[in-house]
Amino acid sequence: FVFLTGLSAWLYANPPAVRNVEQTAALLEPVLGVPHDALSNRLKRDVEFVWLQRQGEVSADAIDQLGLPGVATTQELKRYHSYSNLACHVLGIAVIDHRGLTGLEARLNNPLAGNAGRARFYRDAYGRRIVSAPSDEVAPTSGGDVRLTISKDLQQAAERALAQYAGERLLYDGSVVAMNMTTGELMVVANYPCHDLDRPDWQTVRHVNPAVGH
Numbered sequence: 061f062v063f064l065t066g067l068s069a070w071l072y073a074n075p076p077a078v079r080n081v082e083q084t085a086a087l088l089e090p091v092l093g094v095p096h097d098a099l100s101n102r103l104k105r106d107v108e109f110v111w112l113q114r115q116g117e118v119s120a121d122a123i124d125q126l127g128l129p130g131v132a133t134t135q136e137l138k139r140y141h142s143y144s145n146l147a148c149h150v151l152g153i154a155v156i157d158h159r160g161l162t163g164l165e166a167r168l169n170n171p172l173a174g175n176a177g178r179a180r181f182y183r184d185a186y187g188r189r190i191v192s193a194p195s196d197e198v199a200p201t202s203g204g205d206v207r208l209t210i211s212k213d214l215q216q217a218a219e220r221a222l223a224q225y226a227g228e229r230l231l232y233d234g235s236v237v238a239m240n241m242t243t244g245e246l247m248v249v250a251n252y253p254c255h256d257l258d259r260p261d262w263q264t265v266r267h268v269n270p271a272v273g274h
Contacts, residue, residue, distance in 0.1 A: 069120040069133045071112040077130030078103050084128050088112065091122055103130075141257045147215050148254040149269040150208070163269065164206065174203035209245035214238060218250040226252045235271035 071092070078084050085099035092099070092113050102110050112131070120133040141151070152163015160169035177200030182193035218236045226234050231252075238248035251270050 069118050069123075069135060070114045071118055071123060071131070071133050073103055073110050073112055073132075074108050074130045075103050075105050075110060076108060079129050084131060087126050087128065088131070091126070092118060143212065143216075145254045145256050146212070146219065147210060147249065148257050149251045149271070150210065150249050151257060153255075153257060168206055171204045172206065175201045177201075209240075209243075209247065210249060211247045214248050215250060218248045219252070219254065222250050222252045233270060237271050 071088075073084075075081075081100055081103045084103060085096050088094070088099050089096045094113065099112065102112060118133070120135075123131065123133050148163075150163055152165035152167075153161050154165045155161050158173070160166035160172070165172070177198050179195070179197045181195035181197075182190040184190055218238065222234050222236050225231070234252045236248055236250040237246065239246055249269065249271050
């Protein structure tokens with residue numbers, strides 16, 4: 061199972077710089093798929109920064125072409141899953157800041173996350189770094205890798221069979237677990253229904269793995 065990280069356009073606004081709130085909301089509504097009233101309420105807030113959409117599929121070029129004062133995009137990292145929602149309860153979900161919330165994402169959050177670096181140094185009156193002045197820098201460290209014993213092919217077959225069986229018998233849910241009896245390694249941990257790891261519906265996401273009870 062592979063997580064991929066790519067750049068995604070995030071949209072934000074500086075409400076005081078927005079010249080016409082209602083017109084801006086009307087132009088953004090079809091592009092973002094966000095209701096006009098929701099956008100309007102955000103653009104009326106008495107702050108200098110507000111997110112309009114994070115980790116969406118918005119096109120930075122499309123936003124730039126609108127030429128809306130006070131509205132801009134920034135490129136941020138977004139996680140993608142190579143096999144969609146395969147083994148979703150095992151892998152779990154990471155929220156926008158890549159902090160693990162469920163599954164192995166949460167249980168192994170610290171070794172997976174690595175450590176952020178830091179840099180402290182002096183600047184001159186123009187904001188330029190003073191190279192000759194003392195500085196304190198610590199380089200970031202990458203997170204670790206985790207290799208599962210679960211077989212991708214067996215997991216896919218189990219999830220398909222489980223979904224078909226549950227659908228034919230109108231079952232609410234179900235689980236399948238397969239183990240290598242010689243080594244004790246788990247080869248399959250499948251649950252039905254599953255959720256989209258890239259676009260989870262928080263109203264239906266289970267915070268536990270039904271097959272193992274935690």
